Amino acid sequence: MSRDLKKFIHEIEKQVGLDEFPSKDKPTIMIIDDDKQVLESLSYVLSDFYNIILCQGGDEALNKIDDSIYAIILDIRMEKMDGFEVFKSIRQRFDDLPVIFYTGFQDIYDPLDVWNKFNPFGYVAKGSTFTVLKSTLDSAIAYREKFLENKRLFLELKELNQELEKKVQEKTRELERLVVVDELTGIYNRRYFKSRLEYLISISKRYLIPFCLTFIDLDDFKSVNDRFGHQIGDDVLKSIGSYLSSLSRETDTVARYGGEEFVFLLENTDKDSGLRFAHRIRDAVEGFEINTSKGMISLTVSIGIACSEEVQPLTLDSIIALADQRMYWAKHKGKNRVQG
Numbered sequence: 001m002s003r004d005l006k007k008f009i010h011e012i013e014k015q016v017g018l019d020e021f022p023s024k025d026k027p028t029i030m031i032i033d034d035d036k037q038v039l040e041s042l043s044y045v046l047s048d049f050y051n052i053i054l055c056q057g058g059d060e061a062l063n064k065i066d067d068s069i070y071a072i073i074l075d076i077r078m079e080k081m082d083g084f085e086v087f088k089s090i091r092q093r094f095d096d097l098p099v100i101f102y103t104g105f106q107d108i109y110d111p112l113d114v115w116n117k118f119n120p121f122g123y124v125a126k127g128s129t130f131t132v133l134k135s136t137l138d139s140a141i142a143y144r145e146k147f148l149e150n151k152r153l154f155l156e157l158k159e160l161n162q163e164l165e166k167k168v169q170e171k172t173r174e175l176e177r178l179v180v181v182d183e184l185t186g187i188y189n190r191r192y193f194k195s196r197l198e199y200l201i202s203i204s205k206r207y208l209i210p211f212c213l214t215f216i217d218l219d220d221f222k223s224v225n226d227r228f229g230h231q232i233g234d235d236v237l238k239s240i241g242s243y244l245s246s247l248s249r250e251t252d253t254v255a256r257y258g259g260e261e262f263v264f265l266l267e268n269t270d271k272d273s274g275l276r277f278a279h280r281i282r283d284a285v286e287g288f289e290i291n292t293s294k295g296m297i298s299l300t301v302s303i304g305i306a307c308s309e310e311v312q313p314l315t316l317d318s319i320i321a322l323a324d325q326r327m328y329w330a331k332h333k334g335k336n337r338v339q340g
């Protein structure tokens with residue numbers, strides 16, 4: 001195709017607006033020059049290879065620059081804002097967008113000076129061969145592509161890291177929960193109960209604040225298992241666990257001690273109040289009906305209660321032993337009762 005014919009077709013395309021549609025296969029570049037003729041001739045020789053955005057001045061260019069642009073050809077000597085100023089503004093917003101200075105005044109703008117001062121991606125003299133300009137543009141575009149690819153990978157990695165961190169946090173929370181929660185009933189387990197008891201003992205010794213420990217054992221629980229099976233037995237334990245939990249005051253700790261045995265830690269509670277609370281628990285459980293797949297089941301509890309004031313020396317083992325012993329007395333005396 002002759003050069004004239006090509007130019008003619010290009011003009012037609014321009015007139016019908018065909019050149020407005022950027023091709024997906026071609027990278028987009030921007031050319032900034034105050035000389036309309038330079039813009040037109042560059043556009044003419046480069047438009048087969050690139051989508052081109054033409055700007056006849058820095059102001060217009062700075063408004064149009066975005067991430068879709070892979071490289072910029074920038075005239076140095078321009079009216080109003082010169083190329084160096086435009087360059088600085090570009091750098092403030094796009095620190096890795098390759099800029100190629102393009103000037104006819106390399107005797108004034110010494111290439112070495114320009115490199116040292118601005119560190120542009122390239123410096124091409126107007127009047128250089130097409131090959132020089134195109135190869136500089138192509139390496140700028142390759143650089144930009146690499147940069148964008150790295151940025152994308154970095155963001156991907158960051159996202160993956162965040163996801164991973166979130167998963168680790170979730171797992172950690174779950175593990176922390178498992179450490180203190182009884183698997184079957186979902187209330188606190190013996191481990192948590194003991195650590196809380198240790199804490200209350202130390203507080204009680206230092207500030208003479210009383211607390212009560214209550215052992216609650218389901219009466220004749222074995223017969224539930226024997227009659228209805230272990231699945232129903234487990235359901236009963238779950239129901240009793242959450243029922244006891246619902247009866248607790250805000251500062252109480254309810255835990256499953258093991259088997260069919262539950263404990264209450266009553267903070268800042270003396271013996272009289274503790275006893276009243278234990279009787280309320282016994283009453284409440286007696287009136288509580290558990291809905292199971294094999295019908296309603298009712299149970300009673302035997303409760304042993306010990307107060308910090310009664311135990312000398314006050315230790316974890318001594319107060320547990322006393323409350324446990326009293327719970328057995330309650331059983332021995334006929335069950336469904338409170339022994340203090």
Ligand SMILES: [Mg+2]
Binds near residue numbers: 033034075076078
């Ligand atoms: Mg100029």
